Amino acid sequence: xxxxxxxRSLAKSAFPSTFHKLKxxxxxxxxxxxxxxxxxxxxRTLSWNAQGTLIATGAPDRTLRIWNPEKxxxxxxxxxxxxxxAVERVAFHPINETELASCSSDGLVKFWDVRxxxxxxxxxxxxxxxxxxxxxxxxxxxxxxxxxxxVPIDRTALKVIAEHPQIVQTNQSTFDWVGSHxxxxxxxxCVKILDYPSFEPVLTLTAHTSSCYAxxxxxSGEYLAVGGSDALVTLWDTQEWICPRTLxxxxxxxxxxxxxxxxxLVAGTDEEKKKLxxxxxxxxxxxxxxxxxxxxxxxxxxxxxxxxAYSADAQGLKIIDLRRSLAQIQRxxxxxxxxxxxxxxxxxxxxxxxxxxxxxxxxxxxAKGLVxxxxxxxxxxxxxxxxxxxxxxxxxxxxxxxxxxxxxxAVKTLESSPSAPKDSPGxxxxxxxxxxxxxxxxxxxxxxxxxxxxxxVLINNAGVIGPANGADxxxxxxxxxxxxxxxxDWDRWESTMAINTSxxxxxxxxxxxxxEAANVRRGWQTGKVSGYEIARRQDTSALSKIGADPDDxxxxxxxxxxxxxxxxxxxxxxxxxxxxxxxxxxxxKMMSTLFAEWGIRxxxxxPGPYPSEMTAGGKKVFGPxxxxxxxPGGGNDITGLALFLVGKAGSYVNGSVQLTDGGxxxxxxxxx
Numbered sequence: 001x002x003x004x005x006x007x008r009s010l011a012k013s014a015f016p017s018t019f020h021k022l023k024x025x026x027x028x029x030x031x032x033x034x035x036x037x038x039x040x041x042x043x044r045t046l047s048w049n050a051q052g053t054l055i056a057t058g059a060p061d062r063t064l065r066i067w068n069p070e071k072x073x074x075x076x077x078x079x080x081x082x083x084x085x086a087v088e089r090v091a092f093h094p095i096n097e098t099e100l101a102s103c104s105s106d107g108l109v110k111f112w113d114v115r116x117x118x119x120x121x122x123x124x125x126x127x128x129x130x131x132x133x134x135x136x137x138x139x140x141x142x143x144x145x146x147x148x149x150x151v152p153i154d155r156t157a158l159k160v161i162a163e164h165p166q167i168v169q170t171n172q173s174t175f176d177w178v179g180s181h182x183x184x185x186x187x188x189x190c191v192k193i194l195d196y197p198s199f200e201p202v203l204t205l206t207a208h209t210s211s212c213y214a215x216x217x218x219x220s221g222e223y224l225a226v227g228g229s230d231a232l233v234t235l236w237d238t239q240e241w242i243c244p245r246t247l248x249x250x251x252x253x254x255x256x257x258x259x260x261x262x263x264x265l266v267a268g269t270d271e272e273k274k275k276l277x278x279x280x281x282x283x284x285x286x287x288x289x290x291x292x293x294x295x296x297x298x299x300x301x302x303x304x305x306x307x308x309a310y311s312a313d314a315q316g317l318k319i320i321d322l323r324r325s326l327a328q329i330q331r332x333x334x335x336x337x338x339x340x341x342x343x344x345x346x347x348x349x350x351x352x353x354x355x356x357x358x359x360x361x362x363x364x365x366x367a368k369g370l371v372x373x374x375x376x377x378x379x380x381x382x383x384x385x386x387x388x389x390x391x392x393x394x395x396x397x398x399x400x401x402x403x404x405x406x407x408x409x410a411v412k413t414l415e416s417s418p419s420a421p422k423d424s425p426g427x428x429x430x431x432x433x434x435x436x437x438x439x440x441x442x443x444x445x446x447x448x449x450x451x452x453x454x455x456x457v458l459i460n461n462a463g464v465i466g467p468a469n470g471a472d473x474x475x476x477x478x479x480x481x482x483x484x485x486x487x488x489d490w491d492r493w494e495s496t497m498a499i500n501t502s503x504x505x506x507x508x509x510x511x512x513x514x515x516e517a518a519n520v521r522r523g524w525q526t527g528k529v530s531g532y533e534i535a536r537r538q539d540t541s542a543l544s545k546i547g548a549d550p551d552d553x554x555x556x557x558x559x560x561x562x563x564x565x566x567x568x569x570x571x572x573x574x575x576x577x578x579x580x581x582x583x584x585x586x587x588x589k590m591m592s593t594l595f596a597e598w599g600i601r602x603x604x605x606x607p608g609p610y611p612s613e614m615t616a617g618g619k620k621v622f623g624p625x626x627x628x629x630x631x632p633g634g635g636n637d638i639t640g641l642a643l644f645l646v647g648k649a650g651s652y653v654n655g656s657v658q659l660t661d662g663g664x665x666x667x668x669x670x671x672x
Contacts, residue, residue, distance in 0.1 A: 027067055027317040029057075029074045036314070040086075043311035046300040047100070049092040052550060054114060055300070055309055056100050057317050058087030064102055066114050069307075069319055070544075080112050082119050088130040095138045103129035109143050109153060121158045125151045131172050135179045135196075142182060144170050150184070152197060164199040166192075171213045176238075177221045185212035191226055191236075203241065207234050214256040214267065223281060225265055227253025233267050235281065245284045249277060254297045260304045268299035268310060276310060278322075290320060304550045305540060323541060364649035365640075368393030369547055371452050371518070372646070373444075375435050375507055376462030378406040380612030381561060381638055385459065386410070388639030389646065390428055391419050396452055400433040400444055401462070407432065435462045435503035436495075441510045454517035456554075457646050460504045460584075461561040466496030466576035473571055486575065493576045500580035504587045508558055512600070515556035519599050521546060524555065530597045554651045558595075558602045559642075560588035564661045566606055569669040581606075585657060592655030601654040603645055607633060608661025622662070629662030 040061040047056045055067050064087050066078040085105035093099035099120070100112045109129060110122040127145035134141050140161070143151045148170050152161040169187030176183070181202065182194045189208040194201060208228030216225045217238075224236040229252040234243050251271025258265055258281070265279045276290040276299065294313035301308055306322040367389040376382045377399030386397050397414075401407050407430030414420060414428045421427070431447060434440040448455060467489035476482040520526055523542030529535075536555075543552055565571075565578040566585035588604035595602055609618060610633040622630055641660050644650045659665060 024318055024320040025069075025072050026312075026315060027072050027074070027077070027319070029063065029065055029077065029316060037316075039313075042313045043298060043317055045087065045089045046298045046309055046311060046317070047090045047092045048300055048303050048309065049097040049100075049114075050095060050303060051097045052302045052304055052307070053097065054092075055317070055319075056090040056092060056102075056114075057311070058090045058102060060086035062087060062104070064090065066100070067317065069309075078114065078117055080114075080117060080119075082110060082122075083108065085128075088128070089132045091132040091134055091141070093138050094134045094136055099138075101132055101134070101141055103132055103143055105130075109141070111155070111158075123153050123158055123160060125153070125160060131170075133173045133175055133182065135175055136177055137179060140197075142173060142175075144173060144184075150182075150199065161197070162199075169211070171211065172215050174215050174217050176217060183215055183217070183224060185215050185226060185228075187211045189228060189230075191215065191224070205236060205241065207236075207243075208232060214253050216256045216258055218258045218262040218281070219260060220262050222262065223258075225256045225258065227256040227267050229253070231269070231271075233265065233279075235265075235284075247277075247279050247284060247286075250275070251295070255299050257299050257301050259301045259306060264301075264306075266299050266301070266308060268297045270295050270297055276308075278308075288322075323539075363549060363647075365643040365647040366393050367643065367646050368395075370394045370456040370646060371396045371398075371448075371454060372457045372459065373398045373400060373448065373455050373511065374459040374461055375400045375433070375503070377401060377459075378403065378410040378430065381607060381610060382459070382461040383410050383413070384635055384638050385461070385642045386428065387414055387417065387419075387635075388642055390414050390424075391417075391421065392643060393421075395424075395427065397428045398444075398448055399428065399430045400435070401430070402432065402434050404430070404432050435507055436498040438506060438510075441507055445510050445514065449514060453514070454521055455511055455514040455556070456518045457557045457559065458508065458511050458515065459559045459561065459642075460507055460588075462503060463500050463561070463563075463581075463584075464496055465573050466500070466580065467492050467574045468577075469574045470571040470577075473575075496576040497580050497583070500577070501583035501587065504560055504584055508591060512598075515558070515600050516598070518556045522548065522552070522554070524599055526599075528597045529599065536599050549648065552648055552651075554648060556600045557646065558588070558591060558600065559645055560584055560591075560602070560604045562588065562604050562606050562657075564606045564608045564659060564665045567665060567670045569671065589655060589657065596654075603650075603653055603655065604657040605638075605641060605645070606657055606659050606661065607638065608659075608664040609633065610638065622664075625667050627662040627664045628667065631662065633660060633662065 041059050043057045043059055045058040055069055058064050062083050064080045068076050083104035083106055087102055087104050090102045098113055098115050100114055103109045105128045107124055107126050108122050109125055110119050113120045125143050127147045129143040129145050131144035132141055139155055141153050148166045150164045154161055171185045173182055173184040180196055182196045184192045189210050189212055191205040191207050193203040207226045208230050210229045212226055212228045214227035221238060224238055225233055227233045231249050231251055233247040233253055233256055235245050236243050249267050249269055250273045251269035253267045253269055255268035263281055265281050266276055274292040274295055276296055277286045278288045279286050294315055296310040296312055298311040309319045312318050372389055372394050374382045374386055377386050378401040386399060390397055399407055399410055411428050411430050431444045433444040469485050469488045472485035476485055523539035525537040540550060543550055562585035563581040566581040571578055585604050588602055591602035637660050641658055
């Protein structure tokens, strides 16, 4: 074992003293707080659900309660009744945020649907089960009995898979993030690493001088934390299985937990000094102490925020909000420095963490709550994109175009569609606007500013074909024919470039204040942010206020619809079209660089042949030397791409060019 690096006090630390005036919420489930609470009612176990929207508590007097952390009154909580003995452990399902498992001295492991307040199954494991560990994919759960028998349970079949007696006292257990190993603390001061599901011993860590109680795996899988009755927490490197540091605490460690990003660690103890000490994982320094009036045996970090829940004996459940304070001291050890902490290598276990995390397509590819502006939105691809966003939760869609009749028809089409949401009248608004006129653009911006005050996504979609001389260029038989074809409608280039290219600058520039306002609404730091390892800060508490998911870190977004003609050296429509769309694509890429320091994303979409007013009468079937897919693009193709880019799934996409052309650009001469 490597020499332990003891936790240091804040006075010797490089961290600033920023913890003060922290908000702590108390959750009394005693209707009369003034009446003394029996020790049998003290909270023994805590568990957050996967999204952090609910927290469960259990007590020896059979009280099993589900709390909404936003509401402290017991009237807003839910009590689950059914156990006939002390509630020993509660554990929310790792993926299903509405399912809870609990075990009791009555010998039962019960599964609950917290929405219906009903048990959805139970398994009798015998003895007195007192610990629960979910397999990361939620298919199985291991119960530990006080007679030192580990019992894996098939969640779907609701039956015991086997019983595995242990030769020493077992206390707590946890899985690794792939579910192939189970880590079990025991009364001999050791951690037994067991192969799963065989339960064959793999390795024994001599962790403490006396009984080991608590255990927790870091979110990245890089560290295993173990707490014991010797008032120590040991941190183990899961790659080398060495102990790079230990932390001194006061009292026997009964629970230990990592913050959602693995930066901080806290231990729950039965110590008489009554305090919680928050340590930085990488430095071993204590960065804050929470003074208590009663010991906090059970502790649990929120799954995606710097919010800490703990039990407080007679005072019940308490939750303390540390987000603002911890945000001020994240650097130099914060998320932006993870690659340094891992010496440039991401631990393999973090991939497994991603693999078992909940992924909900309805959330990832959703336009819920977005305000979107689409130029040229009254027809063609703009209308198709608007339809997809309207059907998938956009709160407001502004269609900008020159022709009022086209816009009116578009709004009627979207609102009368059988697929349109029934509870969002007025969600689609047509705004007459000439994208080549600064005055007209300004009027549109003023209207939207008055209506909503912000724009999440701006889609530059307006476009025209321009002089259509493509076919004539390839029909030329003489140099005179070629000259005539090239100069055909040359005087119309100016209007083509104005609509297809220069309007992108005019429209994007005009909407910048509304795009920044959208960032402000989502809690993002405003203004210009630059510098090495200086990330734009986000106050995630703003997300809950607007009904957004807690992991939603989307920035304001500009999407420019160019064309594969931007890259093709073969001219199909006309020279002006190819040139103007090449300019549009390059402007979209330039804006991603220009706006990077301002917190605004920019991406480019380049469609191939799609049916629209501009391509009316076009081909319906293509050979593999034209479009390998064999057909024009359809509604699924463009709308699926649009939902990806505007949804959470596309939040990490910036400065990209997305081709949707059926493979056409791969079979034509294109730019290098």
